[in-house]
Amino acid sequence: MGAAATPDQVDEVVSRLAEAGVHAHVTPGKDATVIGAIGERELLASLPLEGFPGVDQVLPILKPYKLVSREISPETTVVASRGRRIGDGYFGLIAGPCTVEYREQTLETARAVHAAGATMLRGGAFKPRTSPYTFQGLGVEALEILAEARDETGLPVVTELMDPRDVEAVLGTADVIQIGARNMQNFTLLAEVGRAEKPVLLKRGPSASVEELLMAAEYVVREGNQQVVLCERGIRTFERSTRYTLDIGAIPVLKTETHLPVIVDPSHAAGKRELVPALARAAVAAGADGIIVEAHPAPDEALCDGPQLIPTAEFEAFADEIRALASLMGKVIG
Ligand code: PEP
Ligand code: MN
DSSP states (O other): OOTTOOHHHHHHHHHHHHHTTOEEEEEOOSSOOEEEEESOHHHHHTSOGGGSTTOOOOOOOOSSOOTTBTTTOOSOOOEEETTEEEBTTEEEEEEEOSBOOSHHHHHHHHHHHHHTTOSEEEOBSSOOOSSTTSOOOOTHHHHHHHHHHHHHHOOOEEEEOOOGGGHHHHHHHOSEEEEOGGGTTOHHHHHHHHTSSSOEEEEOOTTOOHHHHHHHHHHHHHTTOOOEEEEEOOBOOSOOSSSSBOOTTHHHHHHHHBSSOEEEOHHHHHOSGGGHHHHHHHHHHTTOSEEEEEEESOGGGOSSOGGGOEEHHHHHHHHHHHHHHHHHTTOEEO
């Protein structure tokens, strides 16, 4: 719509689209309102949209993803939870244990990362483990511990949902619902969180392309939930010196293609704690809107991902460095 289009003119276009069975997605902007019309190409072509009052231009969206594309929403989305923000200049520093193991371990980690300036607390209750013979997470008991950590620190809780059957339990505690790398293309799960009224942190699958990640996000946004953060966490390549290969290039690509905020998980990409700070710095320098990082009071005793966990005693120095770099990149801690 042109800059001078009135709200009535926007409503008129939306209702004409609806009458024709086309879904209209309205994004008000500073300069102009964009109406994303999603429906059958032939149907859309038959509507004389250019002639409607207030319409400035009609452009086809050639990309396979629509609602998550920058073409529909040129302004970057800010994802918010309990007053914390990620995106459009706000940098998210999400930290916490890989897994909630027991109360003191989680509370101690939460206190340490909070004191060091983290903006959200991560921690797995339901864990996707490669081997069925390893610790699978405390489940509902872990959610209670996370809620206690939130009550004490005020940090919003980010935790993974693996199974639609746990949606009620996880939504009861989580402030941000994590969809893990292994479930990136679990389309029923994506639609489920698309109907939730909480932000979603969607991790890139280890063998998924950037386009597939964006299509996965489209499944969530299509259901009505626009609060989605994308997360690059390393992809599977022939390289074995890191756990995964952090795809730094994906950050500027995603930032160009989508209005959704993009964060990076340097912990799972590195697999080794000594490499985590360098990958985190690279992420910030490449334009990431945040990082999600694993920390633990005693990594050698951890039940999951021990080698990549940053000891809480070292977390403050790590956070200081990231904050300085984020500020150099023109971002403020969200
Ligand atoms: C995690 O963040 O706890 C996790 C399991 O990561 P990913 O899904 O990226 O492997
Ligand atoms: Mn982990």
